[in-house]
Amino acid sequence: MCFVAAVVWSLWSAWHLPSWDRQMDLHVYIGAVRAVGDGVPLYEYVAENGDPFTYPPFALAVFQPLGWMSEPVARLVWLGATPVAVVSIAAALTTRRGIVGRRRQVTLTLVAAAVLMVSAPIQSNLRFGQVSVFLVLLAFVDALDLTPRPVRGVLIGVASAIKLTPLLFVPYLWVTGRRRDAMRAGASFAACTGLAHVMWPAASTTFWTDAIFSTSRIGNLAANGNQSLNGALIRVGVVPPERAAAWLVLSALVCAVALVGARQCHREGHTARGVVVVGCATVVASPVSWTHHQVWPVLAGLLLMAGPRRTRMAWGVVLLVAMTFSVGGWLPAGFARENVRLLAALAVCTWGLAPLRHRAPATVGLLPGVRLVVRPRTAMAYAGVVAVAAGAVMLLVRESPVAVRFETPDHRDEALWGAPTNGCEGYTSTLRADGTVGYACESAVDPVGGRQLNFGGGRGGSSGMVTIQGQVGPEVARLVFVPVEGTKALDVPLLPQPGPGSAPLRAPEHGRPEMITSGPIEDRRLPGARGFSIxxxxxxxxxxxxxxxDGRLISSGGEKLRMG
Structure with a gap:
């Protein structure tokens, strides 16, 4: 009864969201399928709200059936499928717990499903129409050995080809002795990726060489919803070069400790614990872990609630509360408040479900004839030392937040940006018909040459701030400034510029003397050009x-900003 009530409430809440906030990611999936069918390059597609398609190309093949339905029908199908996936995940969990008695197992399955349904990650899946819950189901069922033996590992490979984070389950299969399953997982991932390359070669090349590295496509990674190590590093102000190094080191440490702990769980017969430990490690180590990705810590809370000790049960309750409610508001401002769920997932995958402090050394076979002796306590000590060192580095390279100001139609600071311009961003010499030399007023942008964004920079006088001034062409609908790559994009006010014939043109006060005596200046200002000052x-x-x-990116100036 509790599960039915949770489903009804959840579906009603998701369906009655405002249209602009309802299943936005599902809208992107459907839009991408239809756009590619119309000949639009996959990674040039942008939905009406500005969201691009960010998944590997194989995901488009999985989403193809959505294009055969009307969007309202697709929304209903997706909403209906999500509770089914939740029940399946709960059933897989209780099956591996070895619960005796069919009625008891069904009851506990429905209770677990009800807890999952009301958790923040599942609510987020419903709100956004997200695929994450289905990927968790594929990886969970496969890693628990609940699939037929000849195809074990295949579902993990397929899930990884849709979104890359489940790839961590491939080494998990390997270190737990399931070598054939690991090879099948790798082979199925390669096959799916290869199929996508055959179907969309240009899109595949774009993804694996460009889009996969483009953080600007994913949104504001500094938002508190991104509960990954990378998100935490962005929030504390670590800048990109050092941030990438710190993220790679810390993520490798977390994954290594999680794999050792998961292997120990597997050896002791606690397969579900081991799988959830690895799942939580994917949340921590992924470059971006939005709320809808964070199903694994909810499963960890359910396992802790199952006991056997009261202390574990209490921590399970705390974890479930943290994964259901916005508990950050109950904490004082600071790192813990911004990273509650990251810290919870980190605790689970390095300590909570597989405490290694009392474990004896273990031998892990990497390859035939190659074995690694793992000493859990020593490994955790080394990991702690490296983590502390990485934290110290982060504090040293941390930069203060970047302050930004914009010129607006209602406010300008001549001490910062100088006197208003007349729309001329440059003067060029021209040869007149009578053989004399004249001068022409030019805009900074050139639609004929395809230049829709142009600017220059320098220091703003006594303020010490870097000033950026320029123009955009008539095709630009929106200009955004991202102070530090990965942080929130700020909309730049676009200022109307004087156009052709709007006012008599005069030689600039600081121009060359011959410009003053050469006669009238020719007006070549571009209609529709707008200025900006940052x-x-x-x-x-x-x-x-x-x-x-249409929401597509048509020009960027990141390299020029850095050079300036």
Missing amino acids: AATSTDHALLLAYGR
């Missing part, structure tokens, strides 16, 4: 992105 304390790691009316 002042920032630093542009070393900034992005400047210009988007067209």
